[in-house]
Amino acid sequence: MNKPRSPHNPERPGYGTQGREVLLYANYFELKSVGKGLYRYHLDIEGGGPRKSPTGKKAKQIVHLLLEEHFPELKTHIVTDYKSTMISHRKVLDEENEPVAFDVRYRDEYSDEYPERPEVYRVVCKFTGRLDPAHLLNYLTSSDAAAMFDSKADVLQALNIAVGHHPKSDTSIISTASNKHYPMVGGLVEKFNLGAGLEALRGYFVSVRAATARILVNVQVKYMACYQDGPLRQVIGEFQHSGSLDPHSLGKFLLKMKVRVTHIERKNKKGEMIPRIKTIRGLATPRDGQSLANPPKVSRIGAGPREVQFFLEAPGQPSSQQSGSASSQGKKGKKPAKAGPKPSGSYITVADFFQRYNVSVDPSMPVVNVGDKENPSYLPVEVCMVEPGQPAKAKLTPNQTQQMLRFAVRTPAQNAMSIVTQGTETLGIGDSANPTLVDFGIQHNPSLITVPGRVLSAPNVCYKDGKSNQKQITPIGGSWNMKSIRFSTSTKLSNWTWILIAPRKGRQHFENPNDLDDCLQKFTAKLNEVGVMAAAPKQGRRIVYNRDTYEMDINTTISDLLRVEGKSKLELILTILPFKDTELYNCIKQACDIRHGIRNVNVLGERFRNCADQYFANVGLKFNLKLGGINQLLRPTELGIIGENKTMLVGIDVTHPSPGSADNAPSVAGMVASIDSFLGQWPAEIRIQTKARNEMVEDLDSMLKSHLHRWASHHKGAFPENIIVYRDGVSEGQYDLVVENELPRLKDACKALYPASMTAKALPKFSIMIVGKRHHTRFFPTGDQDADRSSNPVNGTVVDRGITEARNWDFYLQAHTALKGTARPAHYFTIWDEIFVKIKPSSLPRGQTTADLLESMTHHMCYLFGRATKAVSICPPAYYADLVCTRARCYLSNVFDPVTPSGSVSAGSGPVSLFESSQVRIHPNVKDTMFYI
Template sequence: MATAPARKGTQGHRLQVKTNSFLITLQSSPGAYIHYDDFNPTIDKSRRAFEIIDQLQISEPRIFNPRAVFDGRRNLFAKSDTLNGEYEVHMSNRPGKGIFKVKLMRVSSIEPANIQRLMASGGAQQGENTMALNLLQIVVRQATNMRHGFAPDARAFFVQNGSRDMPMGLQAWHGYFQSVRPVLGKLLINVDVVNSLVYRPGDLTALAMAFLNRNNIRQLDQISPQDFRRLKSHLKGVNVTVVTSRTGRGRPIKDLVLNAGGYEFEKDGAVTTVRAHYQQAHNRPLQHPRIFGVRIGRDAVIPAELCRVLPGQLYRKKIPPEMGADFLKFATQKPDARLKAIEDAVSGKDQLFDYQTSDFVRDARMLVNANALAVSGRVLPVPRIQYGDSKFEQIRDKRGAWNILNKKFLEPGVIPTWAIIVFDDNAPVDAVNSLAAMLRRNLEALGIRDDPPREKHNPYQAAQALDTIAQRATIAGDRGQQISPAIIIVLLPANAPELRRAVKHWGDVTRGIPTQCLRSGKWQKLNDQYINNIALKINAKLGGINSKIDGGLIPQGCMVVGMDVGHPGPGVVTRPSVTSLVASVNWDCTQYVAFSGVQQPRVEMINNLEDMLTRAMTQFALRWKGNYPGSIVFFRDGVSEGEFEKVSQNEVLNIKQILRDMDQINQNGQPILGQKAYKSGALPKITFIVVGKRHHVRFFPRSKQEADGSGNCPPGFIIDDEITNAKYPDYYLQSHSGIQGSKYQVSLLCSRNHDACSYQRLSFNLCHVYASATRSVSIPAPRVCARAENHFPEEMHFEESDTASTTSGRAEFDLARWADSFKLARTNMTRQMYFL
């Protein structure tokens, strides 16, 4: 690996801020911790495993003194070196019931030096001291998670105080994230406010009625097959207690059963029903025997009316679109309120974390500072921007935004013909005509000749309707050739994700005609700013250039590449992950080609990188008469810190090999065998930067005068020391007006011409050339993964996640079937920014 660049940049004015990190002081050497493994028997649920270990420590206080910490899986850390052996743990008062045997085996010793090396310059080597960091995480989280009833290895806990009822039997809860972060020269705890949907605790029947939008429990007697499937999917895995149970321990729902009271099973050699069993065994007549029940364990069927949902169970699926706006409103906090909530939770009146009282933290000789850490960063200069027929203008808005009223496109595309199709029955004809007139005025620079045909069509036959209007908008060219519409404007109902997907599949994959969807409730306002923003997207989709920034972003001959992997929703293992790559093909980084593919779910390494990168390089060479880029800057999105080293190093090696093997092309884009694109030893310079947005590090200005209009740090705020990684050169950049910035880690810096300031500046400048925005954005290169979901046929979007066949209890995934169904975007679309 090349020598890391200087950590400290010189551009921009300094700015003092607070961060949501708290300094850990090691008061004295904590001594060694002994790592024990091989917890036996293996327990699938970490909370249950923790209960067993906790009971073991309670029953053997002389041996476990001080108390050991346990991660809920296999790893136990103790001060004692004499715990090897097998222990019997009784989890029930009934003779012969609830007996567990726990086997502990010494694995290694974690010394204070292991912890010190985490903070040393260069950091720990690959794989080294990972267990030391795991130990610190468990020590910090143990008391807090025990207090709030969450799994011992949970990174966040949630509290019901301040919760809000939501649709579908869900509630929105506030919570707190915590993580130990070793940085250069110190240990920090990163604490952040988080929010989640949880299943509404209490009666299971009440949750079911809320989900199905029923107001009377008797309405659960009759549930349609479709609603029953939906309810089963919604409740599967939810932990419930049974009112007749002696233990009160929660058990997960495996399945649902209709008419639970009438469900028959064999008992004492005779057939009986669930209803009769509860009357005879528990003297409990069922009030609603015809409603559904739940299957728990191997074959137990419990009536829903006897089940209670345990509190604090996170809803781990994708947030339903219909409650997205309400959940966002619940989760949104002003920056100063967010910081106050964090400080109160750590050291104020709430004291939710127990850092000061935790015996686990105290035994580790750790002291957590009560005050949020103050750090110093810089604010990078905001670039100047240019539109057509004007000079470069300074962006003066503190939010990093600018206005495009009365501006012209820098390079207009061409619209010889276009069309408007209406799939919204409630769209008034006069409003559609007004929209067409406003769009025509804003798009005059694109060469619009006539008014577009505009018609209402059946949304349930989207493809046929689009074919019809495309044919009606087709015109004859000067040489008699047929010219299809350059763009079709599609007016959709307010909430129609399936219809939008069908439109994009038709445009991107089937016909290769760009589409611009407008949602009801948005376009009817017909204000200039909204229409101008639509015009920006349209021009970019046609291959035009809206604007550029001053000074150039990259030297001529350089390509900027963005790579990403989009994974299916939480817990989904029967849908593939989607890979994508975008690459700039001009010096201003305003035009990109885009490619995508599919691979095994939840695999982070990009398996089709060779195909996508080769195609991108081919497009670059066709654009520049056979010349290939002399340097390439890769922005790799979506890699967690745990996979950073593996992914970055393997992908960099893969990239180099792809470039070595790449053939030169002719004017038609076909490879010339025997002629390599790069001669041996003359590969382009590579800069590989991992971009992380899902971190929890936040920055808070000290005063309103130093903040933007929303109370956040101004766009361009950057931190490249004090709290940065001990091993890799990295930096935090808040490129847009928002609470969350991006974290950039540079894993390989081959180009000597790129010092720390140059690639930091490049990252910030790239956030100002996103074609569909008139403000700085959060990412330096466009993303395509979400759009690639439209490349599947519609029937692939409705498959149940639990219908996959299984082998040895694990889902079998048929990648070939998904790959065959995945259709690449039409060639002309990959050359245009159709994904905007």
């Protein structure tokens, strides 16, 4: 008797068979030899006394010194992550049952001798078990689906440490915690100026992965925006040259930047310079050091070296000269001392102090604080060199983003060539022998692997013709146009108006009111042509953009328009923008979606005034969706079980604070769901998470309840029998958490609403797919016949073998056509299935498997993204959920993208106390619409 299949991490129900077969390269190398048996050790670095256990670069140096001082003869026989794990193919400790402690004397990475009284750290090394990669390979090769191998994650971790050891050990390579490595010197360096003090680096991600019958090494080209290295004065000049003269913005830009101080030199025995590294905590401000007995005197934020004075104690007293920085001295207290003997010393400007080091300063340049607010320590920019390879903390500007794309968008062939040449050399897996991997017995094939793929057929997309008859369109290359066709479900727009925001000066897009009237008339005609039965717009309002008052002006204008229309109820406001401006856009969306409850579509005046037919049609797509219409349909047979009208689709995503966000910025969850089998309307729910950076959604039950009520309102009170969830934004290590934490909440929502007659049948059934967008897998055509115009695989390409595991149910799907660059497929991984397992093979079309059903259903859905006339890269439930989260960031832009700093601005992970869901609560007038589209 066959054992019932578990719904958790279901086994693959066979491979897909549909579609035209193709052969593709993948950015993976196969390990020809996986090496010898391994010994694994856990490292615990004790801080000692009141000291905290070191982390980051200090921990890395301590582990380096541990190997140098205590295991010098095992240099190529030990690899480490330089944090907590050490791997060797030899036995390192004589005693395996008890931990062994090693005392490590500390010196910094540039010194070749120890100080007279070095810090001593105790590193406890504990044997945690033997691992054998050959056993993992046997498991991956076994045809027994029920076979178990509990050490899979441990073996892969050990192999990842071995493969990643070379770039992490090379001081000329910057390595990040996410296995990305960027060459900084020599012929492998590739960088690009982004402007405003930033540059982009090209590097490589590496990861060891398990696949059916083999172990692979995944290598992908990666990019990092970082501060330009070199003189700090030059970096600040670049930043200010971009137009950012505000000292608040400059202080935020410099925050936590590491600089090498040049006015005091120290050398090791070899005569090499020992760099002194300082961290910038901000610019000089009048609030610095106020609790000191002799606080510094700073005239303004961002003051120059002649405007900043600090108290220098007299000779014979403990002096700031010892540190070589301009430090205010004095005992700390709540208030400056008022009594007692006169302090022995005097105030001196930063400029005068650094004359002692023959440093000429530019009075127009700001002084930087490398101490902190309580105990500032000042340096002029002339003695600071920016350390290379520091990731930029702030969000890129639109211009920097454009420059990054110029550097990063390359043809598939260019990326593939980089991977097999510079990539393998950077990572130490190229032709030149890596002695460590040789000793470990790890060898890889130098060529990219090939994998079988299939090109799925595109579905026909259904619209209406001019006589309201259904009209089918066959996409070409994943796209189509709307010539002579109308939306599948039309809408009516009786009462709408516009707001024109005009620039204060410069070119006016509509100087003559008649020009705007003419443009609106043509746009209204186009709306009617494509299926929005629109009346002429009511008289709108013109606002002159004022950066200081635009928020009040917009809200006042919307209130006036709503009051004028009164009981006739305004349905939609078209906003014509003077230029692209994120703050202005966010303000309008917050006003319309949250405060006033009115549908809104924004257009750029520059594009709207051209009255281009295609542009008007694209804006019409948004109009119809926001009004509740359906733009395009597929035949029910193209959507498998969804066409039976008993299955609701749900999309879930979470957005987190990013670099540059305020400390108290929350994470926000978004959920969308279908209301019927047409998949044309997807209302949304938004919730603020109580703890920042928590990927698991906390309020899922109430969010799903709202969607279930909407479904029932469209199905005479009935609830769906099946719920298919496409969950976005979850890393591989969190798959099980979705089942453990989120699935019970989804089921609780159903238990609270479903009638006993359905719960008795264990309804609804759930299936959950994780949608991966940020993975590192790419495919390249092996022949021109299988490539599109941008030399990527053709749209509809699906890969479910070669780089996947037989026991997992996952596949890669490139549904879209990438206009340029290297296409990134979406990765779909089934972590829970109660629905597809119940489908009998006999009920499927001839020659189709259950795997085909899920792949084709997901692929076909990509043609139903309502805002486009093309197939999109990820299926609509995940895409719409991502858009909802993006819209939520608009509502909370004051903390996600603060304009001026209010304290420190690093992405936090603690509790969120200043935010309530009311700040993202959609107005009742529009909460059941696709307000976010």
